[in-house]
Amino acid sequence: xxxxxxxxxxxxxxxxxxxxxxxxxxxxxxxxxxxxxxxxxxxxxxxxxxxxxxxxxxxxxxxxxxxxxxxxxxxxxxxxxxxxxxxxxxxxxxxxxxxxxxxxxxxxxxxxxxxxxxxxxxxxxxxxxxxxxxxxxxxxxxxxxxxxxxxxxxxxxxxxxx
Numbered sequence: 001x002x003x004x005x006x007x008x009x010x011x012x013x014x015x016x017x018x019x020x021x022x023x024x025x026x027x028x029x030x031x032x033x034x035x036x037x038x039x040x041x042x043x044x045x046x047x048x049x050x051x052x053x054x055x056x057x058x059x060x061x062x063x064x065x066x067x068x069x070x071x072x073x074x075x076x077x078x079x080x081x082x083x084x085x086x087x088x089x090x091x092x093x094x095x096x097x098x099x100x101x102x103x104x105x106x107x108x109x110x111x112x113x114x115x116x117x118x119x120x121x122x123x124x125x126x127x128x129x130x131x132x133x134x135x136x137x138x139x140x141x142x143x144x145x146x147x148x149x150x151x152x153x154x155x156x157x158x159x160x161x162x
Contacts, residue, residue, distance in 0.1 A: 002028075004028040004137050004139050004140050005026070005028060005140075007136065007137045007140070009101060009102055009103075009106065009108070009111070009136030009137055010026060010135055010136045010137050010140050012101070012111040012136060013026065013108045013110055013111040013135045013136040013140075013142070014026055014135070015111070016110040016111040016152070017110065017142060020110070020148070020151070020152040022142075022144055022148055022152065024142050024143035024144050025142065025143075026135045026140055026141070026142045027043075027135075027140070027141055027142065027143075028139050028140055029042040029043070029139050029140070029141065030042070030139075031139075032105070032138045032139060033105075033106075033134065033138060033139060033140075033141050034104075034105035034106075034138045035070075035105075036050035036052050036070025036071075037070070039070070039132060039134075039141055040070060043132055043141065045132065046071070046128070047070040047071050048069045048070055048071030048124065048125075048127065048128065049069075049070070049128045049130065049131050049132055050069070050070030050131070050132055050133075051067050051068070051069070051070075051109065051121075051122075051125055051131045051132065051133040051144070051149060052067070052068050052069075052070050052133075052134075053065060053066075053067055053100075053107040053108060053109045053133065053134060054066045054067075054068055054074055054107075055091040055095070055096045055099070055100065055107060055116075056074075056076070056079075056088040056089060056090065056091055057088070057089040057090070057091045057095060058083075058085060058088065058089070058117060058118070059085050059086055059087065059089070060117075062116070062117035062118075063091070063095075063099040063100070063114075063116040063117060064079075064083075064088065064116060064117065064118045064119075064120070065100075065109065065112075065116040065118070065119045065120070065153075065155075066079065066120045066121075066122070066160055067109045067119070067120065067121040067122060067125070067133070067149060067153070067155055068122040068124075068125075068160050068161060069122045069124040069125050069127075069131075069161075071124065072124070072161040072162055073161050074160050074161050075160065075161045075162060076088045078159070078160065078161070079120065079158070079160055082158060083118065099112070099113070099114055099116065100112045100113065100114075100116075101113035102134075102136055103138075105134075105138040106134050106135075106136050106137040106138045106139075106140065107134055107136075108133060108134045108135055108136045109133050109134075109149060109153050109155075110133075110152060110153060111136060118156070119153050119154060119155040119156065120155055120156050120157075120158045120160060121146070121149055121150055121153070121155035121156070121157050121158070122158070122159075122160045122161065123157050123158060123159050123160075124159075124161075125146045125149070126146040126157075128146070129145070130143050130144070130145065131143070131144060131145065131146060131149070132144075133149070
């Protein structure tokens with residue numbers, strides 16, 4: 001698992017965490033954390049504590065990052081309505097990699113190579129004292145808090161699902 005810590009994306013996330021003063025250490029899981037359920041199982045936590053970074057494409061072609069609780073899916077109609085846009089478009093793997101620098105399954109809310117136009121954070125994550133987010137690799141995660149994520153990403157709190 002040592003190779004996970006040497007991954008350039010994980011190193012980038014670690015630098016952002018250090019610069020932001022977030023003290024939680026990146027953890028390498030033996031099993032994949034590509035999904036919230038996998039991450040929760042590997043960490044022995046509730047699935048709702050997993051802060052999943054979901055990327056969408058806005059109608060103008062720019063990126064939208066939704067940091068959502070693993071306990072539900074993003075309601076794209078609700079989010080589009082709240083943002084005042086016609087609809088959210090699915091982002092393919094190439095788009096995600098191009099805008100974030102991360103591959104799907106390891107997209108971190110921090111350390112993007114180009115900041116998303118809009119970043120939203122699921123208010124449901126505030127229900128947990130500690131949340132876990134991807135650290136740039138499908139086997140790497142880090143502990144943080146709802147307020148730390150807001151502070152270091154500039155995310156806007158919103159109800160994004162049910």
